[in-house]
Amino acid sequence: xxxxxxxxxxxxxxxxxxxxxxxxxxxxxxxxxxxxxxxxxxxxxxxxxxxxxxxxxxxxxxxxxxxxxxxxxxxxxxxxxxxxxxxxxxxxxxxxxxxxxxxxxxx
Amino acid sequence: xxxxxxxxxxxxxxxxxxxxxxxxxxxxxxxxxxxxxxxxxxxxxxxxxxxxxxxxxxxxxxxxxxxxxxxxxxxxxxxxxxxxxxxxxxxxxxxxxxxxxxxxxxxxxxxxxxxxxxxxxxxxxxxxxxxxxxxxxxxxxxxxxx
Amino acid sequence: xxxxxxxxxxxxxxxxxxxxxxxxxxxxxxxxxxxxxxxxxxxxxxxxxxxxxxxxxxxxxxxxxxxxxxxxxxxxxxxxxxxxxxxxxxxxxxxxxxxxxxxxxxxxxxxxxxxxxxxxxxxxxxxxxxxxxxxxxxxxxxxxxxxxxxxxxxxxxxxxxxxxxxxxxxxxxxxxxxxxxxxxxxxxxxxxxxxxxxxxxxxxxxxxxxxxxxxxxxxxxxxxxxxxxxxxxxxxxxxxxxxxxxxxxxxxxxxxxxxxxxxxxxxxxxxxxxxxxxxxxxxxxxxxxxxxxxxxxxxxxxxxxxxxxxxxxxxxxxxxxxxxxxxxxxxxxxxxxxxxxxxxxxxxxxxxxxxxxxxxxxxxxxxxxxxxxxxxxxxxxxxxxxxxxxxxxxxxxxxxxxxxxxxxxxxxxxxxxxxxxxxxxxxxxxxxxxxxxxxxxxxxxxxxxxxxxxxxxxxxxxxxxxxxxxxxxxxxxxxxxxxxxxxxxxxxxxxxxxxxxxxxxxxxxxxxxxxxxxxxxxxxxxxxxxxxxxxxxxxxxxxxxxxxxxxxxxxxxxxxxxxxxxxxxxxxxxxxxxxxxxxxxxxxxxxxxxxxxxxxxxxxxxxxxxxxxxxxxxxxxxxxxxxxxxxxxxxxxxxxxxxxxxxxxxxxxxxxxxxxxxxxxxxxxxxxxxxxxxxxxxxxxxxxxxxxxxxxxxxxxxxxxxxxxxxxxxxxxxxxxxxxxxxxxxxxxxxx
Numbered sequence: 001x002x003x004x005x006x007x008x009x010x011x012x013x014x015x016x017x018x019x020x021x022x023x024x025x026x027x028x029x030x031x032x033x034x035x036x037x038x039x040x041x042x043x044x045x046x047x048x049x050x051x052x053x054x055x056x057x058x059x060x061x062x063x064x065x066x067x068x069x070x071x072x073x074x075x076x077x078x079x080x081x082x083x084x085x086x087x088x089x090x091x092x093x094x095x096x097x098x099x100x101x102x103x104x105x106x107x
Numbered sequence: 108x109x110x111x112x113x114x115x116x117x118x119x120x121x122x123x124x125x126x127x128x129x130x131x132x133x134x135x136x137x138x139x140x141x142x143x144x145x146x147x148x149x150x151x152x153x154x155x156x157x158x159x160x161x162x163x164x165x166x167x168x169x170x171x172x173x174x175x176x177x178x179x180x181x182x183x184x185x186x187x188x189x190x191x192x193x194x195x196x197x198x199x200x201x202x203x204x205x206x207x208x209x210x211x212x213x214x215x216x217x218x219x220x221x222x223x224x225x226x227x228x229x230x231x232x233x234x235x236x237x238x239x240x241x242x243x244x245x246x247x248x249x250x251x252x253x
Numbered sequence: 254x255x256x257x258x259x260x261x262x263x264x265x266x267x268x269x270x271x272x273x274x275x276x277x278x279x280x281x282x283x284x285x286x287x288x289x290x291x292x293x294x295x296x297x298x299x300x301x302x303x304x305x306x307x308x309x310x311x312x313x314x315x316x317x318x319x320x321x322x323x324x325x326x327x328x329x330x331x332x333x334x335x336x337x338x339x340x341x342x343x344x345x346x347x348x349x350x351x352x353x354x355x356x357x358x359x360x361x362x363x364x365x366x367x368x369x370x371x372x373x374x375x376x377x378x379x380x381x382x383x384x385x386x387x388x389x390x391x392x393x394x395x396x397x398x399x400x401x402x403x404x405x406x407x408x409x410x411x412x413x414x415x416x417x418x419x420x421x422x423x424x425x426x427x428x429x430x431x432x433x434x435x436x437x438x439x440x441x442x443x444x445x446x447x448x449x450x451x452x453x454x455x456x457x458x459x460x461x462x463x464x465x466x467x468x469x470x471x472x473x474x475x476x477x478x479x480x481x482x483x484x485x486x487x488x489x490x491x492x493x494x495x496x497x498x499x500x501x502x503x504x505x506x507x508x509x510x511x512x513x514x515x516x517x518x519x520x521x522x523x524x525x526x527x528x529x530x531x532x533x534x535x536x537x538x539x540x541x542x543x544x545x546x547x548x549x550x551x552x553x554x555x556x557x558x559x560x561x562x563x564x565x566x567x568x569x570x571x572x573x574x575x576x577x578x579x580x581x582x583x584x585x586x587x588x589x590x591x592x593x594x595x596x597x598x599x600x601x602x603x604x605x606x607x608x609x610x611x612x613x614x615x616x617x618x619x620x621x622x623x624x625x626x627x628x629x630x631x632x633x634x635x636x637x638x639x640x641x642x643x644x645x646x647x648x649x650x651x652x653x654x655x656x657x658x659x660x661x662x663x664x665x666x667x668x669x670x671x672x673x674x675x676x677x678x679x680x681x682x683x684x685x686x687x688x689x690x691x692x693x694x695x696x697x698x699x700x701x702x703x704x705x706x707x708x709x710x711x712x713x714x715x716x717x718x719x720x721x722x723x724x725x726x727x728x729x730x731x732x733x734x735x736x737x738x739x740x741x742x743x744x745x746x747x748x749x750x751x752x753x754x755x756x757x758x759x760x761x762x763x764x765x766x767x768x769x770x771x772x773x774x775x776x777x778x779x780x781x782x783x784x785x786x787x788x789x790x791x792x793x794x795x796x797x798x799x800x801x802x803x804x805x806x807x808x809x810x811x812x813x814x815x816x817x818x819x820x821x822x823x824x825x826x827x828x829x830x831x832x833x834x835x836x837x838x839x840x841x842x843x844x845x846x847x848x849x850x851x852x853x854x855x856x857x858x859x860x861x862x863x864x865x866x867x868x869x870x871x872x873x874x875x876x877x878x879x880x881x882x883x884x885x886x887x888x889x890x891x892x893x894x895x896x897x898x899x900x901x902x903x904x905x906x907x908x909x910x911x912x913x914x915x916x917x918x919x920x921x922x923x924x925x926x927x928x929x930x931x932x933x934x935x936x937x938x939x940x941x942x943x944x945x946x947x948x949x950x951x952x953x954x955x956x957x958x959x960x961x962x963x964x965x966x967x968x969x970x971x972x973x974x975x976x977x978x979x980x981x982x983x984x985x986x987x988x989x
Contacts, residue, residue: 030736030737032736032737032739033732033736034729034732034736034739034773034775035775036563036774036775036776036777037563037572037573037774037775038567038572038573038574038729038732038772038773038774038775039572039573040742
């Protein structure tokens with residue numbers, strides 16, 4: 001289970017933007033590092049991250065070794081009503097991660 | 108030829124130093140071609156914000172936005188972040204669905220040396236838009252040659 | 254080929270001091286040739302009462318010229334050299350020149366008009382000479398245009414010398430001071446239209462005007478980073494985990510908090526703790542008494558022995574090794590050779606040992622962060638400060654006075670800036686002066702990487718080397734600091750000096766069957782660039798081995814090299830120059846022995862001859878002749894000074910070692926890590942032989958030939974027995 005922190009700043013009114021902020025604990029191993037014996041450390045990065053709101057995909061990120069370790073991502077999602085926001089991601093080693101949050105609109 | 112490339116030539120590339128010794132800067136056309144093909148790329152609508160100087164290049168904050176009403180008729184399909192120097196040019200690619208709102212993304216990137224970062228956006232009318240930012244990665248610049 | 258022979262000025266300490274003092278007085282009263290920003294009120298760089306003609310040149314009403322300098326001064330004379338480059342094209346009076354540095358914030362505010370501020374890789378002059386000369390030329394053109402406009406004549410009818418402009422036809426003259434205001438309003442000339450002077454027309458370049466920083470350094474008025482004093486300042490002493498990679502678990506502040514002057518004990522990061530006090534002595538004494546619990550981690554098991562074992566494995570392994578050169582058939586050539594020579598060489602970790610230990614003064618608030626520190630790249634310091642404080646670059650500033658030694662320690666590794674900022678963040682508004690003790694400095698270095706080298710050569714019946722197989726097994730700097738710079742898993746940088754391609758660090762020998770390999774074998778010890786970087790150990794491996802091969806072939810070491818080097822005229826050029834100056838053909842006094850070495854690095858070619866005598870285990874280096882072709886010689890006396898300094902630094906690396914025990918560095922101070930002393934220094938003779946068809950570096954190229962020349966002389970003094978595993982004490986030898 002990949003540890004993560006998911007934070008949202010919900011829209012003040014329906015149909016306005018909700019800010020989504022996620023920080024995932026992951027080394028984003030580039031594959032360019034070398035170990036003590038001079039062997040390259042196997043690449044393992046989170047390659048895909050998706051955001052679904054009430055079951056519909058609203059955002060997709062393809063990431064690579066150019067994203068820093070412990071990847072941080074902040075993006076905007078339109079939330080027409082209160083609902084569930086689900087973030088899912090997967091890395092090269094096949095490990096999956098997920099974070100959910102309930103978006104409650106002010107009105 | 109941008110400043111960084113000019114300095115690289117002064118350092119010895121022009122005198123026959125082997126290119127494989129350290130990473131080259133990929134020219135813009137070559138960098139964008141796999142994504143835009145033969146289509147034109149215009150500067151505008153995209154705003155890429157990175158600090159002019161970055162520390163060691165392992166953790167560089169980046170913010171990118173695209174001016175777009177994000178309606179069904181007029182929205183951003185995808186946004187790409189590219190590096191003209193990293194060993195893998197594609198840093199990240201973002202796709203937006205019908206419920207996307209503003210395109211305003213913040214993240215932290217790894218930059219393998221002083222370079223130009225490209226933010227390339229494709230809008231729903233299949234047009235391509237670009238912004239670039241030059242970043243001096245100071246720690247790696249201190250090492251000889253690399 | 255122009256040959257300048259510069260006799261060593263250092264005939265004895267007293268004579269040198271007299272020379273320096275008299276030269277400073279002879280300058281005629283230019284009190285302080287520098288303007289360093291100590292604290293910038295704004296991002297505007299002062300014009301010091303004059304007019305800025307362009308970013309590089311300010312002219313004042315009294316005709317004095319202020320030249321802006323982007324790079325750091327760490328004793329290598331770059332400030333003076335860069336000023337000479339501008340002054341030459343500016344055609345001002347050198348006696349009226351002073352120089353001014355600026356902050357990285359000021360550079361950024363002007364969209365990096367002064368470009369790169371990084372000082373390392375022997376690039377200070379060779380990277381910027383063209384555009385700074387253009388800056389001087391552009392300013393001259395604008396000043397002449399101002400005179401032409403005032404007199405309503407053509408610029409082509411004007412001449413200028415030492416800042417005095419003359420219109421020959423009318424006899425009118427004026428000077429830069431009077432033209433500056435008008436000139437500063439003119440548009441800059443198109444850079445493409447600027448033609449720079451040919452070296453044969455140089456009046457300031459190629460000469461050796463007195464350095465602008467000598468007097469303040471001698472009379473003590475120069476302020477280094479460690480001299481920074483700010484109101485309300487507190488002092489910090491720091492301890493990082495002695496085992497690299499270990500963590501700070503806890504510390505018991507209560508045991509020292511009642512000590513006089515102690516203000517606080519703080520965790521700096523996950524592996525360092527600092528004590529703040531009202532004096533450095535109090536902070537340092539307190540931290541020595543502070544009980545600290547470390548989690549040393551797995552690296553505590555590492556030692557020089559475990560490291561050596563790993564390097565040895567790499568010498569013959571088929572794993573994680575690549576061939577940078579593989580021409581002909583080395584295996585066959587050596588197998589079929591009449592004679593074979595094989596050797597394994599080893600070089601140790603060495604420390605930078607800057608005279609001025611790592612230090613940084615920081616002041617951080619919620620909306621501004623500033624640091625004062627010796628740095629080889631003020632922009633790197635600024636970027637590190639911004640990253641650590643989270644404040645944008647525009648709210649940060651870095652002030653970079655001259656350095657008490659850099660040698661590569663203070664450029665790419667800004668750890669001392671990060672530490673000072675992390676501490677200062679915890680005490681907003683209070684300036685915190687962090688100074689490393691010598692012990693901390695010596696054990697928390699980014700060391701020259703350790704390595705071993707296996708060399709095998711085949712000699713034919715005629716005594717010619719028909720095959721050479723060289724493999725370096727050692728730690729990679731790139732793997733430690735910037736692994737993404739290793740292309741295709743091949744770290745060519747560790748093979749500096751062995752490259753086939755010309756221009757930077759080319760192998761000077763032609764061998765029909767040649768294989769040059771690198772096996773990366775890392776350690777937990779942090780490594781980084783140490784003046785000369787990998788040319789140091791690589792020159793030792795190859796040049797000492799070539800002597801062994803020459804001996805096995807029954808050939809004179811110089812003649813043997815001449816035969817191998819004949820396709821590389823510039824390498825041969827410095828070899829011949831040093832042989833000529835060193836009188837290779839003349840017999841030596843009984844008991845004296847010679848050694849020779851040549852190598853290329855940082856775009857320049859160098860060769861050295863050392864003359865030594867041995868008595869028991871005591872090695873005395875009597876004389877060292879060093880020839881260099883750096884392309885263009887900006888300041889020959891300064892080049893000779895750099896050569897002398899590199900001899901001292903090269904001798905450090907012969908006699909000292911940073912060894913590893915229980916995961917930590919053993920040698921903490923100059924008692925166990927001796928550096929070259931005055932009495933050990935040989936008579937040094939420099940031959941500067943520029944060919945004027947390229948611009949090579951000076952700061953580093955000369956150091957790599959010092960150790961192998963001395964080692965080859967020692968081998969000769971011992972009847973041919975080489976020293977293969979450094980430092981000298983491994984063979985029971987010491988320098989006297």
